[in-house]
């Protein structure tokens with residue numbers, strides 16, 4: 001099973017908090033994590049154990065820090081989430097609804113499935129909230145860039161106002177979406 005598929009939503013939330021607030025090697029205290037999760041310290045610690053065992057965070061003197069592996073796991077998570085959002089946008093869901101729907105599947109999808117959706121969606125460069133989607137392996141291959149140059153891929157895609165098109169790159173949803 002892939003790392004993302006082994007994480008619970010709460011563990012992911014803790015990992016994201018540690019990555020965001022443990023910058024410059026300072027680390028994040030257990031109390032801060034517990035406060036963020038809205039639980040007591042022992043419960044927060046129970047979420048951190050699996051993250052440490054998976055090598056996603058390191059703990060030292062009570063402070064948690066994200067590891068390189070943890071950071072790449074979060075990058076992968078955002079790919080999963082935003083590609084799923086793009087799929088739901090194509091299905092006709094509103095930008096807000098795509099975020100909620102993507103939360104229901106983003107941890108469960110395999111990397112392979114996400115790559116297949118990404119290709120089927122024409123390798124979207126942004127999610128419905130205008131957040132960037134990192135290029136996948138397929139879109140970076142020379143064969144792909146010859147066969148589907150960026151401009152052709154974009155102009156070939158149906159653009160619906162307020163949804164996935166270039167007009168939504170600076171959307172009003174930034175605070176809610178990922």
Ligand SMILES: [Zn+2]
Nearest residue numbers: 118123136139
């Ligand atoms: Zn792709």
Ligand SMILES: [Zn+2]
Nearest residue numbers: 127129177178
């Ligand atoms: Zn989004």
